[in-house]
Amino acid sequence: MNFSDVLKALNQASAFELFRMRAAINRVLDQPQWVDAVSGRLRVGQVVEYFDSQANAACQATIIELRRKQALVLDIATQTRWLISYASINLDGADVQIREQVRRGLGRNEVAVGEVLGFLDREQRERSGKVVRLNDKTVTLLCGGLRWRVAYALLHRVVDARAIEGEVLEIGVRNPEP
Structure with a gap:
């Protein structure tokens, strides 16, 4: 399923239409065949991947009960x-990344807690840091x-893996040796 197209359509819907859609999806997910389809493949002690909507990331867990x-x-x-919820368990290894087609920066669904991202501060210095919280309109780094x-x-992906903990990056051009 192309989530970028779905998100584009959802952004054009009214709040009432979105609420009705959420209610319909919840009713479908509560149907016994969906619950049984997932719970029948699970065992206590099994390690599974589930989607945490607060962190917008996949997490691993051990089933206790x-x-x-x-x-x-x-x-x-x-x-x-x-x-x-059983529906949040990713038994088939589906890709959990939702890639929005955004002109500038990153979209809300492209960022996860714990990632290292960069931005330009008010003095146009390159900053980078770890995502600690996702807000509606901003990220706390x-x-x-x-x-x-x-x-x-204003966010971008950090290519230099050493750019963590707020380092100011110096980018220069290196002359190739003859």
Whole structure:
């Protein structure tokens, strides 16, 4: 499914139309055949990947208990117990990235908590930091011990893996040796 096209269509819908669509999707996901299709493939102790909509990222967890409509899991990274919907479990290894076709910057659905991203500060210096929170219109980045709130349109991917913890990057041209 092309999520970019779906998001484009959803952006043209009214709030009421989106609410009606969400209600319809929730009704379909609660149907027993969807729950049974997933829960039948799960076992206690199994490691699974699930989608965390708050972090907009895939997470790994161990199944602790299977309930009627949800699974109790232990998140491997945080060692936190969560009740998650069976529909959020990615049994088939589907790509969880939603790539919006945005002219400038990154889209809300292209950013995940824990990623390292960059931006230009007010003095036009290149900054980079780790995403600690996703807000509606901005991202909170931890750059060199300081928290920055940056609009999605101003963000870019960081190519230099050493550019973490708020380093100021110096980019230069190296002359090839003869």
